[in-house]
Amino acid sequence: MNGVINLLKPPGMTSNDAVVWARRMCGTRKCGHGGTLDPAACGVLPVLVGNATKLFDLMLGHEKTYVATVRFGQTTDTLDAEGAVTAQSNVLPEREAWEEALKRFTGTVRQIPPLYSAVRVNGVHAYQLARKGAQAEIPQRDVTVFSVRTLAWRDERTVTIRVRCSSGTYIRTLVSDLARECGCIAYLAQLTREQSGMFRLQDAVTVEQILRAQENGTVETLLVPTQEVLGEYGILTVRNAALIRAVNGGSLDRTAILEDYESNRMYQIHTEDHQLISLSTAQTDGTIRPQIMLFSGKTAARETEGGTK
DSSP: OOOEEEEEETOOOOOHHHHHHHHHHHHHEEESSSSOOOOOOEEEEEEEGGGGGHHHHHHTTSSSSEEEEEEEEEEEEEEEEESOOOEOOOOOOHHHHHHHHHTTSSSSEEEEEOOOSSSTTTEEEHHHHHTTOOOOOOOEEEEEEEEEEEEEEEEEEEEEEEEEOOOTTTTTHHHHHHHHTTTTEEEEEEEEEEEEEEEEEEGGBBBHHHHHHHTOOOOGEEEEBBBHHTTTEEEEEOOOOGGGHHHOOOOOGGGSSSSOOTEEEEEEETTOOOOEEEEEOOOSSSSSSEEEOOOOOOOOOSSSSSOOO
């Protein structure tokens, strides 16, 4: 079983909980997630299954889209609704000032991740240090906010925004920094991840759907195939004569490939019967070298003494 479950993670489930649960549902230990989503948040959590677990680093680089509800007048130690209130204020932002702040927080933005976060400090998760009362020094980082806009004001203390941002952006921090820019305080009251790379909320499957599929033995039908996840990369086909070398991670030359290709590009490498072998890079010297080996099937070429079909 290989591919990605576009899971609609419910509030209260941690990303690691989702992975442990998916292992049971899929009957395999080869599961991981494609980017942490806070326990209190809901929405898109790609769960990688089988050979797709090797795509973790690629998944981390994907853009994300969130809808966030901001509550003014209080802040908490976690910067969200799960934490203890650390400050209160009657100062509320002017709406014009809020809109101007949104403009200033578009583009490259410098953030300090929350103390209660999965960021590692000297090899230890920041949230583990926070729970022990330690004051960790978390380094600043640059993230990119491609767009942030107001969706609706629910009342004078509550606004909903949509944020499209780079991987690694903490929406809790963004909310706190936006409020500070307006001379007030706020916390993240609610968060939904609408999109992570190619995975969208409207296509996500629920826990209940997966449970029903597991009972019916059809969980595999809910997975987005690994080939589809890699859809942004072109496909090159290995000739049967070079198949053993390809599935064993050897570099290939132009005589091994059926199609023409360009240097300095990444490609999916497939067998002639359309099995995925690897994600590989075409080098400037014309050779193709594997970056991520993804082959999990069988070929006639591997099963014969001669090694070719």
